[in-house]
Amino acid sequence: RYDIYAPVARADKTYPFDQAAWLVLDSFRQFDPQFAKLAQRVFDHQHLDSEIRRGKRSGAFCWSVNPRLTPWVLLNYQGRADDVATMAHELGHAIHSMMAQDHSIFTFHASLPLAETASTFGEMMLVDRLLAEESDEAVRRDLLFRQVDDSYATIQRQAFFALFEKEAHEMVRQNASPDEMAEAYLRNLKDQFGDSVEVSDEFRWEWVSIPHIYGTPFYVYAYAFGQLLVLSLYRQFKQEGESFKPRLKQILAAGGSQSPERILQNAGVDMRQAAFWQGGFDVIAELVNQLEQIPLP
Template sequence: MQQFSQVWDLETIFPGGSESDRFQSFLGELEADLASFQKDLNEKTQPKTEDELFGVVHVIVRAQEISKRVRESGAFVSCLTAQNTKDEEAKLLTGRVKQLSSSYSSVMTSIDELLLGLSDDLWKRLLELDELSPLTYNLEERRRLANDKLSGDKEKLIQSLSVDGYHAWGDVYNTIVGRMTIEVEEDGEVKSLSVGQAANKMSSKDRETRQAMAGKWEKAWGDEAELFANTLNHLGGFRLQTYKARGWDNVLKEPMDINRMDQKTLDVMWKTIEDNKPTFTRYLKRKAELLGVEKLDWSDVSAPLTSEVEEVSYDDAATMIVQQFETFSPKMAAFSKKAFEERWVEAESRSGKRPGGFCTSFPVKEQSRIFMTYDGSASNVATLAHELGHAYHQHVMNDLPQMAQRYAMNVAETASTFAEMIVADATVKQATSEKAKVQLLDDKLNRAVAFFMNIHSRFLFETRFYEERKKGLVSVHRLNELMLEAQKEAYCDELGSYSPHFWASKLHFHITGVPFYNFPYTFGYLFSMGIYAKAAEEGTAFEESYIDLLRDTGRMQVEDLAKKHLDVDLTESEFWQKAIDLVAKDVETFIDLTEK
């Protein structure tokens, strides 16, 4: 009998799904409150005395309360559209919520204007008030970033136009993906798979199955490539025009600001990775030998080494994850057990779901929901642990002011990758045979290659795409060329085949909320290595230190966060090299074991 349900519970958030009357009321009240708040801000005069600063405090408190509700509504519609890509009501709700988000952004722009208008003396006094002292970093950040943008009325116009312009192209992408199916023949019967189900087939134990699916996969995305080229070109064009209006020449300025990091940190990280790629090409070459091929194909990179790999049931995966978390953090283990028991996870393999996985948080309910399609593979177990790491990160921040909870993607990926690493490392150590150990090491190294090579190819592609997009629209043919060039460079031309339509099949290129949705994964992976090394030394004694680090992720630059909690300098290669050295040990072990 199945212990844990693989279907999440959204009824405790808003009963009735996309037909929920309670959610309609929630949205109606939120729309009215946002309109009222914007009206009050429009009528508000710029504070000139200390006594008038208390009005600013009230505005900031009110903004945080509304922020919670905006996030709640966004999380709910993202769950609805993910669980059923054909839910038309959910799509309509998504449009309404995006309009709400735009209205909220306009409110925050008005608040930014209010903060910018304060004299230096009043600004200093404002930050000294007890009510706002926990938000010093966040308020200073808002004021600094607002100073880099256009005037408030122009920023509000951009936000308004983005709903039916910029973000609409992301919606078009999701609509196309939602209707796509890939046909396969199983047991003499033709079945239509969603792209999420089809993606899992490319991790098949059987190479012929993988290769057949890889061919169907490329064709499916190629058939829709003209439409995907439109979505990518137009959302990219909107973004570039916005940057141009603000006077931003560097397309990485916004990603750096969003991730609260210095570009020197990013450059040093990639340079250190590039210097160490020969270690990981050795692994790719050895894996090719073990699979009996001259070079790995794109679909072989994450493939299992043997057809004898056992599938892990969902219940067993959940139990194992909780047990492994317990060895490091009893609090994280208890939290994860609660998530499974209270049905916070949507893992069922069925048609109609969107591909990929995510974790989203409901700040009003102080709960999270995890989405994925589970098929029993080792990579699925890793994904489950990964998303639970995200959920735990939010959990330990729930009592902080809303503005201090908004951590960047790079440190978000730190918590998730750390959780994934705990499970992966433990399973390797507990392997009952060398054959099992080799397979588990291969799973670990697959992820390292993904972060060092696959993610690097995405970063290279996106950087070059934006440079070409500045000159005009980029054709399907050229997008394929750019993708292949980036993949060959990132993988040191070590593969026998690549995925030219990866720019179309990878959702992250078409997400409008976060530009350059790639390098933060690699940052998080290596940063979590540093944390893991410290945790391995201290055991459960590190639990409280880890929680303290997570709680600071929404109120510090990453360089300061690393210095405070790990005493390392992220702008120097030493930290990154030490983290990569930990992974390199796995390569050596893998090669030693497979050569016996």
Template sequence: MTTWNLDALYKGFDDPSFKADLVKCEGISLRYKALIEKHLTHHNDEIGSIEAFLKALIEDMTTLRRVGAFGHLSFTTNSKSKDALMTKSKVLKFESMLTEPRVAFKLWLKEIDSIDALASKSILIQEHLFFLEELIASTAHMMSPKEEILASKLSATGASAWETLQSKASSQLSYEVPLPDGTKAMPIMAIRNLAFSGDKSIRKLGYESELSAYDTHAEVSAAALNGIKGEVLTLSSLRKFDSPLDETLFNSRMSRKTLDSMLRTMEQFLPDFRRYLKAKSRLLGNEGAMPFYDLFAPVTESDKSFTIAEARSFIVSYFADFSTELSSFADKCFEAQWIDFEPRAGKVGGAFCSNIPSINQSRVLLNFTGKLKNVLTIAHELGHAFHGDRIMSESILNTNYPMPLAETASIFCETIVRNAVLKNADEDLKLSILENSLSSATQVIVDILSRYYFETAVFEERKDHPLSVAELKELMLDSQRKAYGDGLDENHLHPYMWLNKNHYYYAARNFYNFPYAFGLLFATGLYAKYLEQPDKFLTKYDEMLRATGKMSIVDVCSIMDIDPENEKFWASSLEKIKEDVDAFEAIVDQKLSK
């Protein structure tokens, strides 16, 4: 089967278990009203009150995440499903019901003299000490209880509604493409996949058709982006953050020193990525800088294609070289139908993994077309699933890891497969693998920088006024020029990259760009440590993954003896990528000299 199976969640929207859980969620307000009256109106039994509240949160979050996962996953593979859309809306309402009790619990916790003293007398409190300390720390950035409740309720008809509109409209977008064998109506993801064609004229046609399709959709996306970013700016200010970026760093458990150290180092290595782009452009026969539509072009005629079965065998075998546990887990994901593979109308673009602690399982969405890049994407997403598997031994309240650490296991697993293939590759396959790797790294370092620059500029401009489509396009072009420099043809950039990246429309996850760079560079550094001491690495690696939901980033990194605030660490990881650029450039020069 090429589609996933969601029966472990529910067998359908008419499943009695699904309906029963909806009824249970409807009662959240009444349950917590009674809980607050019984436990949060005094401090007579602080341990008993905290334990009662933790148990209630664990039970209700388990149910909510199960219902939410079913609605979300159903929607992503069929954005026309009314039941899925209705479920997503209901989950937002249910989550808003938890705002008032969470606020009350935070303020009550703040009054306690010593949470550490209570933790020493309660196993349950000790297990959730980091979670409780974060709740207390967050009170410094809270509006009044009434304002927090109002903001949560309004979000369902504000930023969350804009996000759903953008996702639904963009996933259903199609365009008449004048292909050589006749004009054909194609969904937007199929059009974007033309970028991987071996025929330059098809790649250019796909690029031009994509931009034309976005012309018809741009006003909707601009309205959504303005609505979301405007709301974020308002709430961020009211919660006493200096900026949305500061709020993101706070929620990410990441220091500004870590971010600045990483970004500065990335900028220092931009000339090396531009060397790669220029070398690829020469190989593709371009006279000057590379046009945007050639970014994902294959560089060898023998660019291998894979069936799903071949991809499975490929990944499982290479994972086994690292860990039999990882290999067996990956095989189970294929066998148990946890993966939805192929693109189709109504299915969202891209790829993601959804970890579902409510059922101790994950689901992976792909848009698989058989390319080596797609195989590496499977390895990447299975890394997310493996991370979820490690952390599911924790309480559900300790499973929310911050964005920068979210990409660690995924990129690590992708690196395992990529490096294993490189060992025995002939020149053409080596070139293809290096190209796939460097293409991905360029997206994660260079394009991510352009997205970071863009989002920073959007927030700055949005303080003053809603941005027009023309302004958004120009900000995107400016950001691409700054990041890519002379590596790309400035006459063939992509002014609509703000439209096809869903991350810009996540109100709760602003600046969902630099975490990818953190993940790549952190995973690259981890892989180097694995090669140095493979026997000692696995135990510490598992410990680190389990800790990601209950430690700051600095503390998580310290488990692996890494200091993320030191530029030397980031430089050492980027040097590894620079070595790949050198190898790629040497092969290109050799080929062109023949």
């Protein structure tokens, strides 16, 4: 199981920050000029911190304080292709918030199932562009591995977390012991991976290290829903082209003012149709197929 998280290889190519910003903004502009204009606002207001320095927290995030303020974006930019993709992702979050700025402070934040819509969509646009223009196979491999790894981590892994939670809540009602819960989790992992990898016995305690499971019940489901939703929407965009764009903008502009189902329904998306979700899995299959065409080092 440990091998899943081991890096296969890493490209040496780096992108200067200015080039990365231009690539991200231009990919937004090609989709819709409003997206690029909103993302540019983050730079113009000096609300993006990308520098790596002592004492700074790791990772990346976007923080939207209220509808009237330009969101703040934190990055730790090192110039790799996945850092460029991270920039597109976090600026996508900022665009989402600014698209919903006409709502109140209580309703402009997107609900969890829709919170990754603009960010992941923006990242997909950038990655598609880089894959089309980049001739360096190592860079292409890095980008594709990132997309496939993220899809596993946010769809399959989270779905199995949710299945474990459902079982665990039933077990708690029956006064199950921690050891019994751990045994149930180990069965869950073995169902998830089958004979593809070996699952070491110590993984039975992994659930204890996932705070979402016992801190915010069923929070994990939003990850799986949100990621697959964006991939499915992206498939529709690839199929429909220009006619799709107003629908995505409508989803983003709704913020968190209505339920996810109502927001999607108003934009012409029926989340109860299996065919819609299959489109997202088709996108993943295409990424895997592209990855298989690149020889490993």
